[in-house]
Amino acid sequence: MFRVCAAVHLLSLFAWAASGTVCPQTYVVAPGDTLQGIADWSFGDAKYWPALVLATNSRLGEDFRFISDSNDLRAIPKICVPEFAEAERWRLRYEKYLAAIRETALPEPWEVVPRLVEFPSDRPIDVATWIRVDQVKKTYQDSTGAWLRQAPGEIWVTVEPYLQKFCSAFEREHGSDPDQLTMRLEQRLGLPPVSGKTTFLEIR
Numbered sequence: 001m002f003r004v005c006a007a008v009h010l011l012s013l014f015a016w017a018a019s020g021t022v023c024p025q026t027y028v029v030a031p032g033d034t035l036q037g038i039a040d041w042s043f044g045d046a047k048y049w050p051a052l053v054l055a056t057n058s059r060l061g062e063d064f065r066f067i068s069d070s071n072d073l074r075a076i077p078k079i080c081v082p083e084f085a086e087a088e089r090w091r092l093r094y095e096k097y098l099a100a101i102r103e104t105a106l107p108e109p110w111e112v113v114p115r116l117v118e119f120p121s122d123r124p125i126d127v128a129t130w131i132r133v134d135q136v137k138k139t140y141q142d143s144t145g146a147w148l149r150q151a152p153g154e155i156w157v158t159v160e161p162y163l164q165k166f167c168s169a170f171e172r173e174h175g176s177d178p179d180q181l182t183m184r185l186e187q188r189l190g191l192p193p194v195s196g197k198t199t200f201l202e203i204r
Helices: 036-042 048-057 086-105 136-142 160-174 178-188
Strands: 010-015 025-028 078-081 126-129 198-202
Touching: 025 036, 036 048, 036 078, 036 086, 036 178, 048 078, 048 086, 086 178, 126 136, 126 160, 136 198
Parallel strands: none
Antiparallel strands: 010 198, 025 078, 126 198
């Protein structure tokens, strides 16, 4: 993690639209509801609670709110309940993510990268942060719509040229598939699946 202390210029945005089918069923959240309870009511098994989170977060364009804390639904008015086949796909995807996290805790010797990206000391570098589209105006622009010149706080970033090379290489090998590229970026950047991030913000 990098602490952005100096003034920064937020230069440009590049984004792709999230895809997905229309939510087949909406559950209106009541006080005291939990994801485990809703999953048990919807699918007969509480272990499908991640499917509710991922199905909801993948449909923010349908007026669903992003679920950032699975233990607190007080700010979430409704949840998308997907069809069982979709719920099973989301559940398995989340389990793969957890398995990958466990695997990184004990890496094999050949999986350890001995050198990280070196930052040149004689010139500035461009970095990028991946955000949700609703965070642009809320976090990185002032009331007039102008870009902030100082970082609002700590920001997770990655070196922008390397990120572009990764995306270009993925597209050459797999074709233009935004959903697959999004999933691969989440894996590479260590993010949970369906993080809701669709917009890269370049920072100089």
